[in-house]
Amino acid sequence: MTFGLLSRPAPRVALPGTDAGEAAARAPRIGNGVLSGGLALLTAVIVSLDVLAGNDLRLVPLLVVAPALVSVFGTVGQTAVAGAWVTGAAVVTRAATGGTTWDVVSSIVFTLFACLLSVAACALRIRHATEIARLRSAAVALQRQILRPLPIPTDQITAHGTYTPIEEDRLVGGDIYEVVQSPYGTRVIIGDVQGKGLPAIGVGFAVLGAFREAAIREPSLTAVVDRLEDAVVRQNAFAAQTGDTERFVTALVLGFDEDGRARAVNCGHLLPRLLHDGVAVPVPLRRTSLPLGLAELSGEGRTAERLDFPPGATLLLFTDGVTEARDADGHFYPLDARLSRWARRSPQGVLDALEHDLEAFSDGVRRDDVAVLALRRSSSAEPAPPVPAGREAALAAEVLSGR
Incomplete structure (x- = not known):
């Protein structure tokens, strides 16, 4: 806001409606192809490092960062797919490397729990974004009704x-x-x-x-x-x-x-x-x-x-x-x-x-x-x-x- 005394020397309103705003909030920001390639590459790298590290250092649990990252940019479905992928990779890897029953079960449970948290976080993010889109659309719709x-x-x-x-x-x-x-x-x-x-x-x-x-x-x-x-x-x-x-x-x-x-x-x-x-x-x-x-x-x-x-x-x-x-x-x-x-x-x-x-x-x-x-x-x-x-x-x- 600038006073005129102190100022420096069909309205076209391209706005999403409520439905469009909700659709934009729910739309993925990463493609399925990129997601699949990224998961495969990340899994290959971490599993290879885990094999090289031997039994002294287990790196497979680090795969849980994948669904956590997807939850920030993707949909709930994409996050769930990433979680299932990571859980499956953890099960196969632990079965191949062996270990005590407690070690195997605890590792799989930890991975599954982390993946479920990622899915829940993604759902909350999209819900919040949808509420913001509704509020924005309502405010803009109000302006459009006020102005001829x-x-x-x-x-x-x-x-x-x-x-x-x-x-x-x-x-x-x-x-x-x-x-x-x-x-x-x-x-x-x-x-x-x-x-x-x-x-x-x-x-x-x-x-x-x-x-x-x-x-x-x-x-x-x-x-x-x-x-x-x-x-x-x-x-x-x-x-x-x-x-x-x-x-x-x-x-x-x-x-x-x-x-x-x-x-x-x-x-x-x-x-x-x-x-x-x-x-x-x-x-x-x-x-x-x-x-x-x-x-x-x-x-x-x-x-x-x-x-x-x-x-x-x-x-x-x-x-x-x-x-x-x-x-x-x-x-x-x-x-x-x-x-x-x-x-x-x-x-x-x-x-x-x-x-x-x-x-x-x-x-x-x-x-x-x-x-x-x-x-x-x-x-x-x-x-x-x-x-x-x-x-x-x-x-x-x-x-x-x-x-």
Whole structure:
């Protein structure tokens, strides 16, 4: 989570469902051919060393390491096969080398007991992995139900986007987005909840619910943000009662009215990027306020400001899963340099290039959710006509007041 003031200069969710997650947990990570060859080679080596060592040193019991290793990477069936193999090898070897009855029986019993422990350990590992897969799938399914599929067309804009969760059970993030058609135009939010896990998803759901309600009811963009602030404060009050962690939410809230004007309220979120005429530049929002849930720390109210969004341009909104992605050497993803290469592409083309480039840059290792929206004016939406001189002062006062 990064404050905008301190930031560094169909969602596509390829996730396993519950059944797929359980199947992945149960799938072997070693092939049967490799297993058979490894067991044969290990048995040959240890038995040969045992024969060379003579009766003074018995090495055959060391074969029990085979099912122990298989239990870490294989299935229960593979572990049982390895255990049966090792037990059979122990019986044949002890019968061939002879010895007292006690020595033979104790050696075989020890081998059998160790093999049974390996099978039990493998079963427990797979059970735990299956539970984790179920939890992960449930958390991701919850996120997918909360966030609407993209693209989302409205009268003023079309919102393309992509959303890629981190896919870890305890690291499921709280990235959110929404696009609402209201009587006052289109309202858009993208945000990032502090922290991770199911509690973060709960806060994100509270913000989305408040936004969907306020976006339709409130005529002022700042009034919409005030309702979001109230939602986070209520959620934090409930968290304090239950002993959970209080959280804040960075958010960027945009409004696009029927006259083609665009406005923004930035609550500590990353600055959007404008791609137009082959150039990609950060949008200079100068009135960044504190994140949602922290308004009481500042005596200044939140205000909306005008946003330059010409026809044919793409407005890119994103969370810090993009800017804080790192390569193998720990370098942050150079977003602005990359966007300059794709500034003439369509919104979907930019998203495709960004998604593939992020994957290659981080070598598939994600540390946070990635949410990106690419906004383009609808073909029917035209920019506002020139404002008569007599109304300029009134509009300026309206913007300053956050209306």
